[in-house]
Amino acid sequence: MSTTQPRVTIVITPRERFSFTQQNLESIYQDTLIPFELIYVDGGSPESVKTYLQEQSQARGFQLIRTEQYLAPNQARNLAIPHVSTEFMLFVDNDVLVSPNWLERLLKCADETAATVVCPLTCIGKKVNEIIHLAGGEAHIYEEAQEDGSIARKVHEKHYFVNRPVAEVKDQLHRKQCEFAEFHCMLVKTEIFQILGLLDEKLLSTREHIDFCMSVTNAGGTIYCEPDSVVTYVPELPLNWADISFFLLRWSDAWELSSLEHFQQKWNLTKKDKYFKKRYKRLGHRRHNAFLRPLVRRINPLPENVWIEQQAINVERWVNHRITDRYIKKYSQTSQSLV
Structure with missing residues (x-):
């Protein structure tokens, strides 16, 4: 691994379960070759996972933040944000597997586009990198005149290539500016939080990614999807x-x-x-x-x-x-x- 000063801090937070913790952490260390800092937020995991993370934190030298209660996703992320001093932070859920060169390609996209937010091609399922969950998308508010003369404010949201096999649309997957990313894996310029403040903790379980990305756009930031970087979100039934x-x-x-x-x-x-x-x-x-x-x-x-x-x-x-x-x-x- 290079001795270059890390430009990014990876922030791992629990999404909906704890039983994938080891696979997730090992994937990140195995397939990330450039220097990085890491903060792991452990919100009320069981004793076996708590012990594993304490051991790994000591062995690998990452920062571990532990609470004894379960955390909503934005609350977990907010516990880490004040500790980040690098140029970028990268939010990753604890049920994601990464692929070789994933981080290098995200940073390359950010450098070449000056993007505020960059997401990878996010796949879904136990078979890695096969079925698309998200390749960027559209999310914005539009106004529509009503019959009574009032104006309705509505949300437009569209996911690109959702549930499509990667092989089927591979020739259509190119770096693209878009309107939202998801927190499964999201690279963010740290300085945007000086403008926006912390993430909205009143969004306990849904719409937090749309809220954040629309806020970034309103602040003049840009969002890109970089499909050369690939990760896979692995949903499974809770095991314990x-x-x-x-x-x-x-x-x-x-x-x-x-x-x-x-x-x-x-x-x-x-x-x-x-x-x-x-x-x-x-x-x-x-x-x-x-x-x-x-x-x-x-x-x-x-x-x-x-x-x-x-x-x-x-x-x-x-x-x-x-x-x-x-x-x-x-x-x-x-x-x-x-x-």
């Missing part, structure tokens, strides 16, 4: 109780509702827009698809299980609300931003 409990809170109705309402109010958006209606209708879908529907279909594979699924969802929602309420009461004194 620590994973499950964090997952249920991370995607709780309370956190998602609060995030959507805050996003709508912050940007003065029309609440009746289909953009919000769609998301309110799908509230809790991550939990239900991960646990309930597979369980119901295993118990009762007959067609009438649709009714049973709905009853199970109703019960699960009640339980989920109780879990969230207990968490808020337990940490209300130390985590006001999560209330």
